[in-house]
Amino acid sequence: MLKIKKMLTVLTGITAALSCTAVPTVVSAEEMPETTVVNNDVSATSVVLVYQAMSRADYLEMYNDCYDTAKTEASENTDGSSAAFEEIFEKMLADRIETYALQALADLNLERENCTFDSVYPVVQCSLTEEQLQAAESMASVAKVLPLDVWTTPEDAGVQPFDYVAQSDPSSVISDKLMAQINAGKQAIEVTMLYKDIDLSDIIEEVRQKGEIYEGSLDPDVYTPDEINEMTGVYKEKLNAELVAAATAARQKEICDSLGIAVEDVTFVGITRMICTLTPEQIYKAAESDWLYKGITLREEFVSSDDLGLVTTAPADEITTTETSAVTTASSTEKPTA
Known part of the structure; x- marks a missing residue:
């Protein structure tokens, strides 16, 4: 959402009358x-x-x-x-x-x-x-x-971002046009929405551990260091892709089961966007869920992934070389969908 610059410096000479010491x-x-x-x-x-x-x-x-x-x-x-x-x-x-x-x-x-x-x-x-x-x-x-x-991260402290979906007020995440169709009595409405991305931390750790085991199984008398590095990289990339695909499929099935719809009846776009036809009751259930990210709109309201604040899973090559990951809220200077 925003491009924020890190501008913290160390302050000295603080007096008792000064209430804060961080840089503005x-x-x-x-x-x-x-x-x-x-x-x-x-x-x-x-x-x-x-x-x-x-x-x-x-x-x-x-x-x-x-x-x-x-x-x-x-x-x-x-x-x-x-x-x-x-x-x-x-x-x-x-x-x-x-x-x-x-x-x-x-x-x-x-x-x-x-x-x-x-x-x-x-x-x-x-x-x-x-x-x-x-x-x-x-x-x-x-x-x-x-x-x-x-202090570590907002997630560790249980802090939600300003635009967090308020679970106590489902209507706040349902677009005005969608709500109008619900109020008009329409029972089958094509909608589009985002769901929260899978947690990569466990996958990253599993890829790291199994990658080390695989690398240790390669005989240095048979393979050169470069060959071992290359083979390990290929192994970790393939393993990562399999684990991400499995976790994504499991998340999609979990969401569909919670709404009482079949996975086959949903069009999944990219990693976290889904298009499907729901009843008003299912729309409200989605609005109250803990997996919804941003809001729910009519299919015809969708313009681009940026407009919905689309979050995508990190690329495989990025994951295989990273041992830790901090989950952050997506940000952009695109106008959010209410």
């Missing part, structure tokens, strides 16, 4: 530093605050407003290039999210310029005094207070 910028939650910020004031503790996010509907409204405004400004005041638009859009969205975060955490009196905000997740990195820590832990708008040195 908006970064991805995945890019937050893994070590505690150096702080000469022992009474200030570097933390990551997870605050109550705005509703998905409010986020989409804000996102789309920034999108439209940035498009207009880029065409009127710049050369109209995509780079100019992205720069304007990113700044607008970052400013709006910062303002919302500071309002949500108003009781802590945080200084904007001394905090590191996130553009995708409702998290703020800062340093708090003991008094502020106690206040944060009792605030309704603060979901979690995590020491910076134990």
Whole structure:
């Protein structure tokens, strides 16, 4: 969604009156530093605050407003290039999210310029005094207070992105045109939707382990090092493809079973998009599921995979050379489907 630049630096000379010590910028939650910020004031503790996010509907409204405004400004005041638009859009969205975060955490009196905000997740990195820590832990708008040195990823902390599908409100993920057909009493509606991609972490680890075993089984007296590397690479690539295909097929069957439809009656496009005909009851069941990604629209509303925020599984050559993986939320500067 956004092209965020990592701009964290170490601050010194912090006084007790200063409420935060992180550099003012908006970064991805995945890019937050893994070590505690150096702080000469022992009474200030570097933390990551997870605050109550705005509703998905409010986020989409804000996102789309920034999108439209940035498009207009880029065409009127710049050369109209995509780079100019992205720069304007990113700044607008970052400013709006910062303002919302500071309002949500108003009781802590945080200084904007001394905090590191996130553009995708409702998290703020800062340093708090003991008094502020106690206040944060009792605030309704603060979901979690995590020491910076134990912060890893949003997923590990159970933090959902701003555009996470609200399971308690199925209608929020059903497009207006689709809802109109439901309200009109139509019983068989062709829809398109995305489902969450398979978790690659187990596959990556299995490929790594079995690749090592296979490599160890090759006789170095028979094969040269280059031949062993090549044969191991081919083995791991083939194994990865088989495991990904099996996991994808299992995920597709699981989804179809949950909706009470046959896999053969669904058109799967790419990795995570599916097109099928559902009843209103099945549409609501899909909207309330934990496998849905983004929203559900009429088939005729579909334009491109980018419009739906399509997430694809990492290529085989990337997986076979990577031992760890952090699952992140897809991002782009395409206007999201509400």
